[in-house]
Amino acid sequence: MNKYDIIVLGGGPGGYVAAIKGAQLGASVLLIEAHKLGGVCLNYGCIPTKTLLRTANLYKDMMNAGEFGIDIAESSSISINWDNLMKRKNKVVKQLTGGVRQLVKHNGIEYVEGFGEVLDKTTVVVNGEKYIGKNLILATGSTTRIPDIPGLQDSYHGGYTVDSTGAIALSERPESITILGGGVIAVEFATLYNSLGTKVTMLQRSEKVLKFLDGDVQKTMQDHLVSEGVNIITGVDIEAINDNKVIYKVSGERHETESDHILMSLGRQPNLKGIDNIGLEIEKKWCCGR
Numbered sequence: 001m002n003k004y005d006i007i008v009l010g011g012g013p014g015g016y017v018a019a020i021k022g023a024q025l026g027a028s029v030l031l032i033e034a035h036k037l038g039g040v041c042l043n044y045g046c047i048p049t050k051t052l053l054r055t056a057n058l059y060k061d062m063m064n065a066g067e068f069g070i071d072i073a074e075s076s077s078i079s080i081n082w083d084n085l086m087k088r089k090n091k092v093v094k095q096l097t098g099g100v101r102q103l104v105k106h107n108g109i110e111y112v113e114g115f116g117e118v119l120d121k122t123t124v125v126v127n128g129e130k131y132i133g134k135n136l137i138l139a140t141g142s143t144t145r146i147p148d149i150p151g152l153q154d155s156y157h158g159g160y161t162v163d164s165t166g167a168i169a170l171s172e173r174p175e176s177i178t179i180l181g182g183g184v185i186a187v188e189f190a191t192l193y194n195s196l197g198t199k200v201t202m203l204q205r206s207e208k209v210l211k212f213l214d215g216d217v218q219k220t221m222q223d224h225l226v227s228e229g230v231n232i233i234t235g236v237d238i239e240a241i242n243d244n245k246v247i248y249k250v251s252g253e254r255h256e257t258e259s260d261h262i263l264m265s266l267g268r269q270p271n272l273k274g275i276d277n278i279g280l281e282i283e284k285k286w287c288c289g290r
Protein backbone atom coordinates (compact mmCIF):
# COMPACT_ATOMS: atom_id res chain seq x y z
CA MET A 1 0.00 0.00 0.00
CA ASN A 2 1.29 3.51 -0.92
CA LYS A 3 0.96 5.75 2.13
CA TYR A 4 1.84 9.44 2.44
CA ASP A 5 1.45 12.29 4.91
CA ILE A 6 0.04 14.46 2.12
CA ILE A 7 -1.45 13.71 -1.26
CA VAL A 8 -1.74 16.71 -3.56
CA LEU A 9 -4.14 16.44 -6.48
CA GLY A 10 -3.21 18.80 -9.30
CA GLY A 11 0.24 20.00 -10.32
CA GLY A 12 -0.50 23.67 -11.05
CA PRO A 13 0.86 26.56 -8.97
CA GLY A 14 -1.61 25.72 -6.19
CA GLY A 15 -0.60 22.07 -6.09
CA TYR A 16 3.13 22.04 -6.76
CA VAL A 17 3.85 24.87 -4.31
CA ALA A 18 1.85 23.07 -1.59
CA ALA A 19 3.70 19.84 -2.36
CA ILE A 20 7.12 21.51 -2.20
CA LYS A 21 6.31 23.33 1.03
CA GLY A 22 4.96 20.15 2.61
CA ALA A 23 8.08 18.22 1.64
CA GLN A 24 10.35 21.00 2.91
CA LEU A 25 8.57 20.80 6.26
CA GLY A 26 9.34 17.08 6.46
CA ALA A 27 6.14 15.46 5.19
CA SER A 28 6.12 12.56 2.76
CA VAL A 29 4.28 13.92 -0.27
CA LEU A 30 2.67 12.45 -3.36
CA LEU A 31 1.85 14.85 -6.19
CA ILE A 32 -0.63 13.71 -8.84
CA GLU A 33 -1.05 15.51 -12.16
CA ALA A 34 -3.39 14.41 -14.94
CA HIS A 35 -2.01 16.47 -17.76
CA LYS A 36 1.06 18.70 -17.48
CA LEU A 37 3.10 19.66 -14.45
CA GLY A 38 2.86 23.42 -13.97
CA GLY A 39 -0.89 23.51 -14.65
CA VAL A 40 -2.61 26.27 -16.58
CA CYS A 41 -0.33 29.05 -15.42
CA LEU A 42 2.94 27.62 -16.70
CA ASN A 43 1.65 25.76 -19.73
CA TYR A 44 -1.23 27.86 -21.07
CA GLY A 45 -1.68 30.97 -18.94
CA CYS A 46 0.63 33.40 -17.18
CA ILE A 47 3.92 32.26 -18.71
CA PRO A 48 3.10 31.80 -22.41
CA THR A 49 0.97 34.95 -22.52
CA LYS A 50 3.68 37.07 -20.91
CA THR A 51 6.26 35.60 -23.28
CA LEU A 52 4.11 36.55 -26.27
CA LEU A 53 3.42 39.99 -24.79
CA ARG A 54 7.17 40.60 -24.47
CA THR A 55 7.51 40.15 -28.24
CA ALA A 56 4.36 42.20 -28.90
CA ASN A 57 5.72 45.12 -26.85
CA LEU A 58 9.12 44.89 -28.50
CA TYR A 59 7.51 44.84 -31.94
CA LYS A 60 5.38 47.85 -31.10
CA ASP A 61 8.40 49.78 -29.80
CA MET A 62 10.41 48.90 -32.90
CA MET A 63 7.60 50.11 -35.15
CA ASN A 64 7.74 53.40 -33.23
CA ALA A 65 11.53 53.46 -32.90
CA GLY A 66 11.69 57.05 -34.19
CA GLU A 67 9.89 58.23 -31.06
CA PHE A 68 12.72 56.74 -29.03
CA GLY A 69 15.41 58.44 -31.13
CA ILE A 70 16.30 55.38 -33.16
CA ASP A 71 16.24 55.51 -36.94
CA ILE A 72 15.32 52.32 -38.75
CA ALA A 73 15.95 52.67 -42.48
CA GLU A 74 13.03 50.50 -43.56
CA SER A 75 10.39 50.03 -40.86
CA SER A 76 8.50 47.91 -43.41
CA SER A 77 11.27 45.32 -43.05
CA ILE A 78 10.25 44.71 -39.44
CA SER A 79 7.86 41.82 -39.24
CA ILE A 80 6.71 39.11 -36.90
CA ASN A 81 8.11 35.65 -37.56
CA TRP A 82 5.19 33.66 -36.20
CA ASP A 83 6.95 30.27 -36.18
CA ASN A 84 9.87 31.67 -34.23
CA LEU A 85 7.53 33.49 -31.85
CA MET A 86 5.77 30.19 -31.10
CA LYS A 87 9.10 28.38 -30.77
CA ARG A 88 10.31 30.92 -28.23
CA LYS A 89 7.08 30.68 -26.26
CA ASN A 90 7.33 26.87 -26.21
CA LYS A 91 10.98 27.08 -25.15
CA VAL A 92 10.19 29.37 -22.20
CA VAL A 93 7.32 27.11 -21.12
CA LYS A 94 9.58 24.04 -21.35
CA GLN A 95 12.31 25.75 -19.37
CA LEU A 96 9.97 26.77 -16.54
CA THR A 97 8.02 23.52 -16.34
CA GLY A 98 11.39 21.70 -16.39
CA GLY A 99 12.41 23.87 -13.43
CA VAL A 100 9.28 22.81 -11.52
CA ARG A 101 10.01 19.16 -12.34
CA GLN A 102 13.50 19.56 -10.86
CA LEU A 103 12.13 21.24 -7.73
CA VAL A 104 9.66 18.41 -7.25
CA LYS A 105 12.42 15.83 -7.65
CA HIS A 106 14.95 17.61 -5.45
CA ASN A 107 12.45 17.97 -2.65
CA GLY A 108 11.87 14.20 -2.63
CA ILE A 109 8.25 14.42 -3.76
CA GLU A 110 6.77 11.33 -5.30
CA TYR A 111 5.26 12.35 -8.65
CA VAL A 112 2.62 10.34 -10.47
CA GLU A 113 1.20 11.28 -13.85
CA GLY A 114 -2.43 10.31 -14.30
CA PHE A 115 -5.98 11.30 -13.51
CA GLY A 116 -6.69 11.06 -9.78
CA GLU A 117 -10.07 9.82 -8.62
CA VAL A 118 -10.71 10.61 -4.98
CA LEU A 119 -12.62 7.78 -3.32
CA ASP A 120 -12.82 9.27 0.16
CA LYS A 121 -11.01 11.77 2.38
CA THR A 122 -7.82 9.69 2.38
CA THR A 123 -7.87 7.50 -0.72
CA VAL A 124 -7.02 8.39 -4.30
CA VAL A 125 -6.85 6.03 -7.26
CA VAL A 126 -4.52 6.78 -10.14
CA ASN A 127 -3.89 4.49 -13.10
CA GLY A 128 -5.63 1.69 -11.21
CA GLU A 129 -3.35 2.07 -8.17
CA LYS A 130 -4.60 3.08 -4.71
CA TYR A 131 -2.81 5.76 -2.68
CA ILE A 132 -3.56 6.67 0.94
CA GLY A 133 -2.86 10.11 2.38
CA LYS A 134 -3.32 11.34 5.94
CA ASN A 135 -4.10 14.68 4.35
CA LEU A 136 -5.45 15.50 0.94
CA ILE A 137 -4.93 18.81 -0.86
CA LEU A 138 -7.28 19.43 -3.77
CA ALA A 139 -5.76 21.80 -6.32
CA THR A 140 -7.48 20.74 -9.50
CA GLY A 141 -7.83 24.24 -10.96
CA SER A 142 -10.19 25.36 -13.69
CA THR A 143 -10.97 25.15 -17.39
CA THR A 144 -12.63 27.41 -19.94
CA ARG A 145 -16.37 27.72 -19.57
CA ILE A 146 -18.22 27.19 -22.85
CA PRO A 147 -21.59 28.91 -22.42
CA ASP A 148 -24.73 27.71 -24.07
CA ILE A 149 -24.70 30.02 -27.09
CA PRO A 150 -26.19 28.59 -30.31
CA GLY A 151 -23.42 27.58 -32.70
CA LEU A 152 -20.56 28.12 -30.25
CA GLN A 153 -19.70 24.44 -29.79
CA ASP A 154 -19.68 23.85 -33.56
CA SER A 155 -17.53 26.91 -34.16
CA TYR A 156 -15.16 25.78 -31.40
CA HIS A 157 -14.83 22.27 -32.79
CA GLY A 158 -14.48 23.70 -36.29
CA GLY A 159 -11.44 25.69 -35.16
CA TYR A 160 -12.97 29.14 -35.75
CA THR A 161 -13.58 29.84 -32.10
CA VAL A 162 -10.68 29.28 -29.73
CA ASP A 163 -10.24 29.59 -25.99
CA SER A 164 -7.15 31.09 -24.37
CA THR A 165 -5.27 27.80 -24.81
CA GLY A 166 -6.00 27.88 -28.54
CA ALA A 167 -5.21 31.58 -28.76
CA ILE A 168 -1.59 31.05 -27.69
CA ALA A 169 -1.07 28.36 -30.29
CA LEU A 170 -2.57 29.66 -33.54
CA SER A 171 -0.69 28.48 -36.61
CA GLU A 172 -0.43 32.02 -37.98
CA ARG A 173 -1.14 35.59 -36.94
CA PRO A 174 -4.83 36.26 -37.53
CA GLU A 175 -5.67 39.34 -39.59
CA SER A 176 -8.67 39.85 -37.35
CA ILE A 177 -10.05 38.47 -34.12
CA THR A 178 -13.31 38.99 -32.23
CA ILE A 179 -13.01 38.63 -28.49
CA LEU A 180 -16.11 37.67 -26.52
CA GLY A 181 -15.90 39.06 -23.00
CA GLY A 182 -14.21 41.90 -21.18
CA GLY A 183 -12.39 40.22 -18.31
CA VAL A 184 -8.67 39.93 -17.64
CA ILE A 185 -8.04 37.25 -20.24
CA ALA A 186 -10.03 39.16 -22.87
CA VAL A 187 -8.09 42.35 -22.14
CA GLU A 188 -4.77 40.53 -22.16
CA PHE A 189 -5.42 38.99 -25.58
CA ALA A 190 -6.83 42.24 -26.97
CA THR A 191 -3.57 43.93 -25.96
CA LEU A 192 -1.47 41.11 -27.34
CA TYR A 193 -3.09 40.73 -30.73
CA ASN A 194 -3.63 44.44 -31.23
CA SER A 195 0.09 45.05 -30.62
CA LEU A 196 0.95 42.30 -33.11
CA GLY A 197 -1.06 44.11 -35.78
CA THR A 198 -4.28 42.07 -35.70
CA LYS A 199 -7.58 43.95 -36.03
CA VAL A 200 -9.26 43.38 -32.66
CA THR A 201 -12.96 43.72 -31.86
CA MET A 202 -14.16 43.17 -28.29
CA LEU A 203 -17.80 42.34 -27.69
CA GLN A 204 -18.81 42.75 -24.08
CA ARG A 205 -22.04 42.86 -22.16
CA SER A 206 -21.02 45.49 -19.62
CA GLU A 207 -20.25 49.12 -20.38
CA LYS A 208 -16.61 48.81 -19.31
CA VAL A 209 -13.91 46.15 -19.37
CA LEU A 210 -12.74 44.53 -16.12
CA LYS A 211 -16.07 45.20 -14.40
CA PHE A 212 -14.93 43.64 -11.11
CA LEU A 213 -12.24 46.30 -10.66
CA ASP A 214 -12.51 49.91 -9.47
CA GLY A 215 -14.24 52.27 -11.90
CA ASP A 216 -11.05 54.30 -12.36
CA VAL A 217 -9.14 51.23 -13.44
CA GLN A 218 -11.92 50.14 -15.80
CA LYS A 219 -12.02 53.53 -17.47
CA THR A 220 -8.25 53.89 -17.76
CA MET A 221 -7.91 50.44 -19.28
CA GLN A 222 -10.82 50.87 -21.65
CA ASP A 223 -9.63 54.32 -22.81
CA HIS A 224 -6.16 52.90 -23.33
CA LEU A 225 -7.38 49.98 -25.43
CA VAL A 226 -9.53 52.28 -27.56
CA SER A 227 -6.65 54.74 -28.04
CA GLU A 228 -4.50 51.83 -29.19
CA GLY A 229 -7.08 50.97 -31.84
CA VAL A 230 -9.14 48.18 -30.26
CA ASN A 231 -12.77 48.33 -31.34
CA ILE A 232 -14.80 47.87 -28.14
CA ILE A 233 -18.53 47.31 -28.49
CA THR A 234 -20.49 47.39 -25.24
CA GLY A 235 -24.01 46.44 -24.17
CA VAL A 236 -23.74 43.33 -26.31
CA ASP A 237 -26.12 40.43 -26.17
CA ILE A 238 -24.65 37.55 -28.14
CA GLU A 239 -27.34 35.65 -30.05
CA ALA A 240 -25.43 33.05 -32.00
CA ILE A 241 -22.13 32.06 -33.56
CA ASN A 242 -21.96 30.84 -37.12
CA ASP A 243 -18.43 29.55 -37.87
CA ASN A 244 -16.38 32.78 -37.77
CA LYS A 245 -19.36 35.14 -37.49
CA VAL A 246 -20.87 36.49 -34.30
CA ILE A 247 -24.49 37.57 -34.40
CA TYR A 248 -25.34 39.93 -31.57
CA LYS A 249 -27.74 42.61 -30.45
CA VAL A 250 -27.08 46.05 -29.01
CA SER A 251 -30.14 47.91 -27.69
CA GLY A 252 -32.35 45.45 -29.54
CA GLU A 253 -30.67 46.08 -32.90
CA ARG A 254 -29.13 43.09 -34.66
CA HIS A 255 -25.50 43.15 -35.84
CA GLU A 256 -22.99 40.73 -37.24
CA THR A 257 -19.21 40.68 -37.20
CA GLU A 258 -16.85 38.38 -39.04
CA SER A 259 -13.19 37.70 -38.30
CA ASP A 260 -10.49 35.06 -38.83
CA HIS A 261 -10.99 33.79 -35.30
CA ILE A 262 -13.27 34.27 -32.32
CA LEU A 263 -11.77 34.09 -28.85
CA MET A 264 -14.26 33.03 -26.20
CA SER A 265 -13.29 34.50 -22.91
CA LEU A 266 -16.53 34.15 -21.01
CA GLY A 267 -15.29 32.74 -17.74
CA ARG A 268 -13.77 29.62 -16.30
CA GLN A 269 -15.22 26.78 -14.26
CA PRO A 270 -13.71 24.53 -11.60
CA ASN A 271 -12.36 21.08 -12.44
CA LEU A 272 -14.53 18.93 -10.23
CA LYS A 273 -14.22 15.63 -12.07
CA GLY A 274 -12.45 13.13 -9.85
CA ILE A 275 -13.37 14.98 -6.68
CA ASP A 276 -17.13 14.95 -7.13
CA ASN A 277 -17.80 11.84 -5.06
CA ILE A 278 -16.79 13.09 -1.66
CA GLY A 279 -19.62 15.45 -0.81
CA LEU A 280 -17.78 18.75 -1.20
CA GLU A 281 -19.88 21.79 -0.50
CA ILE A 282 -19.77 24.02 -3.58
CA GLU A 283 -20.75 27.65 -3.63
CA LYS A 284 -23.03 27.76 -6.66
CA LYS A 285 -21.72 31.08 -7.85
CA TRP A 286 -18.31 29.51 -8.41
CA CYS A 287 -19.51 26.27 -9.83
CA CYS A 288 -19.91 25.08 -13.31
CA GLY A 289 -20.87 28.32 -15.00
CA ARG A 290 -24.16 28.79 -13.21
Ligand SMILES: Cc1cc2nc3c(=O)[nH]c(=O)nc-3n(C[C@H](O)[C@H](O)[C@H](O)COP(=O)(O)OP(=O)(O)OC[C@H]3O[C@@H](n4cnc5c(N)ncnc54)[C@H](O)[C@@H]3O)c2cc1C
Binds near residue numbers: 040049114115164274
Ligand atom coordinates in the same frame (compact mmCIF):
# COMPACT_ATOMS: atom_id res chain seq x y z
C1 LIG B 1 -4.61 33.00 -20.41
C2 LIG B 1 -4.36 33.07 -18.93
C3 LIG B 1 -3.45 33.98 -18.44
C4 LIG B 1 -3.20 34.04 -17.07
N1 LIG B 1 -2.28 34.96 -16.61
C5 LIG B 1 -2.04 35.05 -15.30
C6 LIG B 1 -1.08 35.94 -14.78
O1 LIG B 1 -0.45 36.67 -15.54
N2 LIG B 1 -0.88 35.98 -13.45
C7 LIG B 1 -1.57 35.15 -12.60
O2 LIG B 1 -1.37 35.23 -11.37
N3 LIG B 1 -2.48 34.28 -13.05
C8 LIG B 1 -2.72 34.20 -14.37
N4 LIG B 1 -3.63 33.28 -14.82
C9 LIG B 1 -4.35 32.45 -13.84
C10 LIG B 1 -3.49 31.23 -13.44
O3 LIG B 1 -3.18 30.46 -14.55
C11 LIG B 1 -4.27 30.41 -12.43
O4 LIG B 1 -4.64 31.24 -11.34
C12 LIG B 1 -3.45 29.26 -11.91
O5 LIG B 1 -3.04 28.41 -12.95
C13 LIG B 1 -4.27 28.48 -10.89
O6 LIG B 1 -3.45 27.46 -10.38
P1 LIG B 1 -4.07 26.12 -9.82
O7 LIG B 1 -2.93 25.29 -9.36
O8 LIG B 1 -5.13 26.44 -8.84
O9 LIG B 1 -4.83 25.43 -11.03
P2 LIG B 1 -4.32 24.99 -12.47
O10 LIG B 1 -3.17 25.77 -12.92
O11 LIG B 1 -5.55 24.95 -13.31
O12 LIG B 1 -3.80 23.52 -12.23
C14 LIG B 1 -4.64 22.48 -11.87
C15 LIG B 1 -4.03 21.19 -12.36
O13 LIG B 1 -4.77 20.10 -11.82
C16 LIG B 1 -4.81 19.07 -12.76
N5 LIG B 1 -5.97 18.23 -12.45
C17 LIG B 1 -7.28 18.55 -12.47
N6 LIG B 1 -8.02 17.52 -12.04
C18 LIG B 1 -7.16 16.52 -11.76
C19 LIG B 1 -7.31 15.19 -11.29
N7 LIG B 1 -8.50 14.71 -10.96
N8 LIG B 1 -6.20 14.43 -11.12
C20 LIG B 1 -4.97 14.93 -11.40
N9 LIG B 1 -4.77 16.18 -11.85
C21 LIG B 1 -5.84 16.96 -12.02
C22 LIG B 1 -4.96 19.81 -14.09
O14 LIG B 1 -4.50 18.99 -15.15
C23 LIG B 1 -4.06 21.03 -13.86
O15 LIG B 1 -2.75 20.82 -14.34
C24 LIG B 1 -3.89 33.18 -16.18
C25 LIG B 1 -4.81 32.24 -16.68
C26 LIG B 1 -5.04 32.19 -18.03
C27 LIG B 1 -6.03 31.16 -18.57
